[in-house]
Amino acid sequence: MIVEELVLPVLMVFFMLAAGAYTVAVLDRVIAGALGTPQAGSVWIVPLARGAWLMTQHANATEAPDWRAWRLAPALYLSLAAIGLAVVPWSGSLVATDLATSVVLWGSVEALATVVIFLHGWSANALFALIGGYRYVALGLSYILISMFVLIGVALPAESLQFTQVVASQGELWNLIRQPLGLPLFLIVGLGMTFWGPLNLADSADLAGGTAAEISGPPRLVWDVARAAMLVAFSGVATSAFLGGWLGPWLPGPLWVVIKMLAVLLVLLLLGRLLPRLAPERCVTLMWVVLLPLSFIDLVWAGVGALL
Amino acid sequence: MAVNWLRNLASRRSVPVFPVLGVQGDKALRHLTLSPDIELVDSPRHASVLLVAGEIPADRFEPLRRVHDQLPSPFTTLWFRCEPWPHLESVIRVDDLDVLPAALVTAYRELMKGRRESSPRILPDKPPNPWEGEGDFGQGGEGMMGGVPYGRPMAMNMEDDIRDGLTLDSLTFRLGPFFFAFPPGMAAEITLQGDLVQTWKTQLVAYPQSLDPVFFTARERPVPIAELELARARHHLHRLYRGLHLAGLESASLSALRLAQNLSTTSTLDGLHRYLSRSGFFRLAAIKGGVLGPEQARRIGGPAARAAGLDEDLRSDDAGYRRLGFSPVSQAGGDTGARWRQVLAEIDQSLQLARQAERDDMTTSEVDRIETPRGPWLEKRPEDASALLDEILPGQEWGDALATIASLDVAAVAEASLDTQTASEPRITNTLDSEGGRT
C-alpha cells in the first residue's frame, strides 16, 4: 500500500521531470534548427552535453546575495513544477495525486511561481537580476486571473475541480471546441508563467539574461530544468483541461496524453521562437484590457454551454 | 573520474563565447553568429571562452579586466586581431577570420579535457571597499545608512522620480563598453529609479564605425550607383540584425544577416518584411518612445532624421539618382517604430535603385556631397551623436531605452585608413555579370 500510494507517484513525477525537461530541450533545438539557427552536433546529445557543461562549471557568487534564497529558488521552482506534474492525469486511474481540488492546487502553483521567480531575481543582489525579478511580478500577477477564469470555465461542465473529472466530462466533445477561447488564452498564460519567448520579461535579452544573468554552473542547470519542467507541467494541464486528456480511440490512454502534450509543447515552443518580446507596459495593458475581458466571455460561454 | 566523463560530454556542445568588441570587432561578431559551433552569449557568467575581437583602446582596459574576471572557472581567452596582454599565460591570438571558429572550438575542447589550464584572475581578490572591522556586516560609520556593508554603500534616494515625483531610491551605475545592447565601445553612467531611466550620461563614445570603401571612393570619383546602393543596404541590414536580436526575433535577425552576406541586385526584402509585420514586431515589441524632436533629428541626420519627418537626402542633388527617379522616403513620428520602418523602407529603396542602376549602368555625378547610411557627408564625415542619447533617454523604461539605442546609429564614421585591412567578410558577388542569370 505504501509502495503504491507513496513511492510510485514520486517515481512517476521524477520521471516526468527528467523526461520532460529533456524533451523540451530536444524539441527547442529542433525548432531552432528548422527556423534557421546554425547548429552542429546531434540533437539528442547536445542537451546532455549542455547539462554536463553546467555541472562542471563553477557556480557563480555575487558580492552580497541572500545565499539561502538564491540557492533555494531554483529548487523551489523545480518542486512547483513537480507539484504541477503530480496532478496531471495519465488515465482514469493513473494519476500521481488525484486531489478533489486539483484546479485550486494548480492556481496556487501559479501564484507561488511568481514569488519564486521574484525571489530568484531579488536574492542575487545585482542590478539586472533585480530588474528582471520586479518586471516579472507585473506580468505574473496579471496572468493568474486569466488562467483561473479559464480553468473555472473548464470546471463548469465537469461540476468538479478534479482534473480526472474534467477529462471525463469531455467524453462527447473536447473543451477545445466547446470553449474555443479557452486554449489560446491558456497558452498565453503558459508562456507567461515560464516567461518564455514573447513574455520573457524576467530572463530577457535586454537584461543580459535577467534573473539568470548572475548564475552559472549547477544552480543554472536546476533553474533551466525547472523552467522546462514547468512548461511540461503546463502542457499537461492544458491537455487535461482542453484536449481531452487520455480520451481517444485505438491507442492506450497514457499514449494519447503523451501525444497531446507533445503537440501543445510544440505550439508553445514555436510561439516562443516566432514572436518578439513584448514591452512590459504593453504586456500589462494587453493582459488586463484585452485578455481578461476575453476570459470573462469565455466563462460566460462556458456557463451557458454547461446549462444547455 | 566522474568529472572527466562529464567534461568529455561537456566538450561536445557548441562553444559558449562571450564577445568583447574592440575597434572593428563587429565583423567577427557577424561571422560567429552564423557559425554552427559557436554560441554567443550575453553575460560572461554563461560563457567559457572570452573572445577579445578587435583592438581595445587603452581607456577600456580596466573594464576589460573586470569582465575577464567575471567569467566563472574554468575559462580561457582568445584574442582576435588584438595584441594580447603580455602577463597572461598561454594566450592564443588569431588574425584570420576564417580560422576563428575552429580556433575557438579547439580552445574550448582543450579547456574541457584538461589540456588547457583555466586562466587566472587579473584583479586582486579584495572587496571593492574595505569593510571588515566596522559593524558585524560592515555597517556603521557616517550617515543614516552609513558604512559600506559587504564593500558597497546602500542605495540612497537622490531625486524625485521623473514620471510621478515619488522619491524612492535611485541606482546609479556605469554600464560599460562591453554591453551587447550598446553600440560597440559605448559606455554610459545611468541612474535608474525602478526600471525607468532618470539620467543618462555618455562617458565613452562608441568606436567610429567603418563604412564600405565604396563610399570613400565616391568622394573622389563617380562610382556605379548599384554598388553604392548595395553597400548602403548591407549597412542597414547589419543594423537590423542587431535590433532584431535585441527584440527577441532570432530567426529574423539571422535571415537579415544572411541576406546581407549574399546581397545582390536580385535579393528581396519582402519575405523578411512580411514576417516582421505578421509577428507583431511593429505593434507588440518595444517600439514606442525615443521620439526625436526636429532639432535633434537635424543634428543626427541620415535615416533617423528622415524617420522624424525631415525630407532631406543628399542623393536628391545627384543627377544620376534623379534620372533613376529617386525621391527620399520619410516617416512621421520619429519614434523607434518609425525608425525601423524607415530602415526597412530604405533597404527596399536601395535594392530597387541598385536593380535599375545596374540595368541602365548609371554612376553618381556629385563627388563632394555623399549620403552615407549614417548621415550626410558634406565637408566633414558624420560625427558621433551620443549627446543625443543623454537628451532623449531619460524618462524611458529600460526595454524602451535599449530599443531606442538599437534603432539609432550614433557612432561616428571612421577614416578610410581604418578599413584598408583585409576585409575578409564575404563581399557582394560581381553585379556586372549577373545579366540574365539568377544569383
Add this chain to the structure above:
Amino acid sequence: MALTTLFVILISSLGAGILMQWLPMRHQPRPAWSQRAPFLGGGTPDSHAWSRYHIRYYPMTLLLIAFEMEMMFMYPWAVVFVEKGMKAMMEMGMFLAILSVGIVYAWREGVFKWQ
C-alpha cells in the same frame, strides 16, 4: 492520502533540486571578489542593488486583490453551478460586472501604464 503524497513529492523534489546544486559545488572554491562584481558590461555600480525599488504597477496589484477574492468565491461556485442553474449564472454575472467597472476605471486612470 493524496495530500501526504503531494507533500512527499514537494519535499523530495525540493531535496533533489538542492542536492543537484550542492553535490557538484561541494569542492568548488568560493569565487574571488573580482568575479563577484555584478555584470555591467565592464562598468561599476555605485551601491548594492537592493533599494527601495519604484514599483510602478502598484495600483494594478490592488485591482488584482479584488479579483482574487472573486476567484476564491468562484471555486465552490463552479462545482454547484449546473445544479443551481440560471440563478447561479446571474449572481456571478452581477459580481463580474461590478468588478469590470473597476477595470474600466483603472484603465482610464492609466493604472496599466508605468505611471
